[in-house]
């Protein structure tokens with residue numbers, strides 16, 4: 137799209153304005169509107185009052201007074217409010233009723249009534265429930281990236297930061313929290329209480345939040361700072377087992393970040409809410425962080441990786457207080473910046489407490505496989521993407537931002553050096569406190585710190601999509617590396633330091649090389665003759681590292697002999713890529729993985745193997761092949777479970793068994809454990825795991841679905857977990873009419889509000905164990921994707937597609953998806969990308985048959 141210069145645009149609008157009041161602004165928040173508004177409006181303050189009924193059936197109503205300084209009265213004043221027109225009850229300007237128009241997504245006040253200077257707009261309204269996540273007993277607002285305007289009229293864009301004062305009227309028995317501290321609670325009415333919260337510092341609209349309901353409150357003081365946890369956990373033992381660790385992890389992260397950034401925690405109050413079945417891992421509202429409760433309250437069977445995952449999550453959200461909250465992207469095209477710095481710093485914060493884990497290994501496992509899962513597909517995207525309208529911001533998120541960007545940042549740190557990078561970041565944060573900044577702003581701070589051409593580097597790694605395909609060729613005197621773009625239409629060259637591993641009868645040697653051009657040569661002694669070579673051996677290098685024929689067969693045999701766990705992890709990943717490209721048959725890969733599990737001593741590599749086993753078993757073996765290996769797969773897993781001692785390690789094998797068991801005898805063993813007829817020594821199972829067991833049993837034994845679910849429901853003590861099980865029940869059983877009815881019900885946005893439940897149901901509906909019996913539901917599921925993207929939260933569309941497509945491998949299923957793509961040529965580009973990401977395994981599996 138051609139962008140008009142701003143001055144010309146103003147003239148054009150002015151001409152239109154003089155007749156019918158001007159054209160309605162585009163739906164959503166177009167970039168042009170955002171640019172015009174950010175230069176026309178500043179010093180914004182919202183006084184927001186909301187009345188929230190206890191019953192979900194009754195609407196939330198409210199009033200907002202917006203005070204701001206207007207610098208331009210030529211343009212109409214456009215407020216964002218994404219609600220039906222009859223939800224706007226009254227609009228006043230500077231105390232008097234004002235002429236205004238309600239257009240889709242906006243309230244428009246004409247320029248004729250505007251004047252430069254202090255303005256005061258007041259709107260009475262009825263909210264929509266879109267972003268309020270209202271449930272029985274509680275609700276929470278979640279406005280990222282552009283949903284504040286579904287709840288109240290607002291200037292919805294990250295670079296109009298504002299101070300918010302919130303007043304909430306709620307049922308008398310409820311507790312509430314928001315960004316600001318609670319100032320007062322007016323208890324005059326026995327049914328309803330009115331809570332006032334302190335005004336916030338300047339924050340972006342997506343960071344404003346509040347929640348209320350029947351909540352428990354736990355408070356702790358660490359280093360003189362008060363930390364408050366709100367939650368709904370009913371299991372006291374679970375709570376007390378986790379509580380002090382959760383507070384400690386926050387305190388560690390806060391101290392570390394104050395030291396690293398040289399800026400004290402900017403937002404005063406620090407509270408967080410453990411939300412049951414929260415749709416993300418966490419969300420960084422300053423003073424009111426939301427977490428997925430299940431990620432904070434770990435079971436005693438949690439593995440060290442899960443413990444590190446929790447520490448990383450807490451460090452990630454805390455790091456956002458500086459990267460994202462204090463300094464915010466100017467527009468959502470740079471949303472990746474806040475995510476990459478939060479992840480990058482979370483690794484530095486969380487990892488020192490886990491000296492027993494191999495952190496280089498963990499870095500590789502946490503980033504490369506997930507990034508490759510997207511970057512190898514035809515639907516991949518660049519780290520930094522264009523964004524024309526905020527209503528498409530949700531589609532920017534994904535593994536390229538969360539997993540590839542930290543790899544790229546780690547390479548940037550190698551280029552610049554650890555301390556210069558920290559100093560550059562300090563300078564960047566300090567210069568932009570309570571403001572906004574772009575990626576070019578940061579590059580201009582960092583560029584003088586290195587000899588390297590950061591702009592060129594950024595062009596390939598940050599603004600281009602895809603990964604290099606890197607081959608190794610053994611030649612006289614050494615090894616020649618070659619890179620080409622995996623996407624054959626591109627001529628990009630990726631500049632990166634690479635480590636080449638060369639294996640001989642005497643062991644494995646590493647050689648470093650900077651691969652900058654299309655080729656690089658590494659001198660390697662000719663004696664003893666290498667048995668294999670592989671690149672990317674440090675677990676940082678990024679690309680499709682192709683194995684030559686003899687290295688592939690040698691490593692498939694001997695990967696378990698490699699002494700370095702990082703080498704094993706990198707090679708397992710490369711072997712997986714070789715399978716995906718058709719160089720290793722799936723059954724041979726399964727046998728290699730089983731042999732790997734039998735001898736693997738490292739917990740993290742063992743977990744990687746369990747993940748690969750699940751993927752190849754369900755995605756690349758057909759039913760007959762699964763039955764052929766089922767008994768030996770289960771035997772290897774039970775044996776491995778018996779060999780390890782900690783509940784965390786046993787739990788990993790047990791969870792894999794619950795996922796993968798298909799033999800009669802295996803199902804019977806699981807049934808006895810679920811029934812309590814058998815107890816696994818050293819593995820104390822929790823309610824969550826019994827629920828997962830019950831669900832696995834029902835999928836395998838649908839004729840007894842009702843009895844199993846009724847018995848499980850009887851045993852559940854937590855109301856949120858019980859509601860979830862009741863919700864997904866029709867998807868678990870074997871009644872195909874109920875399956876179709878459930879999918880049809882998801883066409884109603886109200887039914888699919890509880891997104892994590894919907895995803896669990898979709899995963900069951902399309903589970904591979906059904907052997908494609910749900911194929912008739914595939915097209916209908918795909919057809920809902922666009923609607924899901926429009927109304928769902930950020931990760932919902934891709935997760936919906938993954939849950940839909942993960943159960944299929946036949947050419948019939950592939951043909952249905954191709955037809956869907958053919959018949960929807962106008963699918964938004966990024967959504968089409970997500971379909972291509974999610975369908976990649978199905979297309980490969982179908983073509984390998």
Ligand SMILES: [Zn+2]
Pocket residue numbers: 452456474475478
């Ligand atoms: Zn984040």
